[in-house]
Amino acid sequence: MVRPSGTVRGRIMTTLQIITGILGSGKTTCLRHLLEGPGETQAGVVVGEYAEDGFDGGMIEASGAMVRQITATGRADMAKSYLDPTRAFVEEGIFPRVYIETSGVTEIAQVSAELANDPVIAKHARFAPTIVVIDAGAFTVHDTHFAPQLWAQLDVADVVVINKTDKAPTESLDAIKRRIQERNDEARIVYTYMGQVSRGVALSIPYEGFTPRAIRASWDGSLPAEFEAFVYRTSRVCYDRLMFGHKMLNLPGGQIARFKGILRCWDGARSINGLPGQLDWDNTPVAGDTRIAFIGIGLLAREKGICDLLDAELERQRDEMRSGS
Known part of the structure; x- marks a missing residue:
């Protein structure tokens, strides 16, 4: 159990935060904004790439973070786990915050459950809100062709970043927000142009004893269609x-x-x-x-x-x- 002081037996707790979003939403840009903020301390980042080539790790390293990257992440029985690199950061205890940027096709509730059930992480880490980033301009395409993948993420989001707002008119942005609120009335929804989400909204743990919605979701093993x-x-x-x-x-x-x-x-x-x-x-x-x-x-x-x-x-x-x- 996490003590109110944020320590366990004198050790600083590691704050784990999952950032995800369907492919091309701008989650890496959003993460870089958080990493490069004024006064931000160095962080650890676990990056997952669905394809066999990884492109995001180098961009994140340029922001000063230490990166552990997983490529060809796969899904279902073939999925590569985010647990080992995340646990390594927690065991090392070097960084007060570790981000897990998953691939855009990851089942977030599955990843969250695996991390939360690990005894090392349970003892030495706590979870910040899960951030889901979406592309406002591509929302209709994603909702039409990839709805199961899109909503599997939005349904368990604590913070939804509606990104690339320049690509959609105001009335479309309002409609997107309403759609999300109908499915997930707990999520805080913010608009951004190039991933510049408010650090107060994105990074803060809203209350003592907070548990992300993705962990409370109790993943049932079901997966959307394979990418x-x-x-x-x-x-x-x-x-x-x-x-x-x-x-x-x-x-x-x-x-x-x-x-x-x-x-x-x-x-x-x-x-x-x-x-x-x-x-x-x-x-x-x-x-x-x-x-x-x-x-x-x-x-x-x-x-x-x-x-x-x-x-x-x-x-x-x-x-x-x-x-x-």
């Missing part, structure tokens, strides 16, 4: 970022929840992030050849078609550059 992922890789160079972006925005068919990664352009590598119909070019410094992770439902059957389409576009650009046209 699939693949990584597009090439050493080809992009000479026309606008046209490549157009191809990404208009990928045919299927249910793509997110793509993110690195696009190697003639003037340097660029960070790319989005979903069909929405594309963001991140200013985060990146390097290396092109590698873009695609995550969604039914994607493995479409992997070759998507890769062939992108290869053809980069080859067209190369041939056009060589011909001088």
Whole structure:
């Protein structure tokens, strides 16, 4: 049991906080905002990536945090556990706060239950509110194509960050808030433009003896439909970022929840992030050849078609550059 002073036998308690959100919601941006705040002490971060390549760990390390990253996290019986890296932070006792940024397809109630039932964590840690970040501009797409995954997170949120508010009109924001409140009337709901959530709302434990909703949810073992992922890789160079972006925005068919990664352009590598119909070019410094992770439902059957389409576009650009046209 956590003592009111926040210590157990003289040891400072570690505060654990889960940050999640469906793919592309901006949870890493939100986490970086919390890490880089004035007066913030150094923190530990466990980062989960569903794809086999991890892109977020380096961005978080740039904020001064110590990162332990899990890639190809999987789900159900194949899921990689967040327990070991989280417990390691707690046992070391170096950081007063440890964030767990899960992959966007993680069952949060499952992760929360596993952490809460660990005896080391139960003795030396306490839980801050679970933060769920959503993309206001992509809410309708996610609610239409990935509703079980979206609501499995929102139903157990303590704080909901409606992010990227510039991508949705005010009336849509109000409608999103009402939808969430109908399902989860306990959650505190805040609006942000680029993840700048209030630290008072996000970081504080609301009352003595607080238990996150995700732990109280008592996960029953059910899981939404399985996501699939693949990584597009090439050493080809992009000479026309606008046209490549157009191809990404208009990928045919299927249910793509997110793509993110690195696009190697003639003037340097660029960070790319989005979903069909929405594309963001991140200013985060990146390097290396092109590698873009695609995550969604039914994607493995479409992997070759998507890769062939992108290869053809980069080859067209190369041939056009060589011909001088």
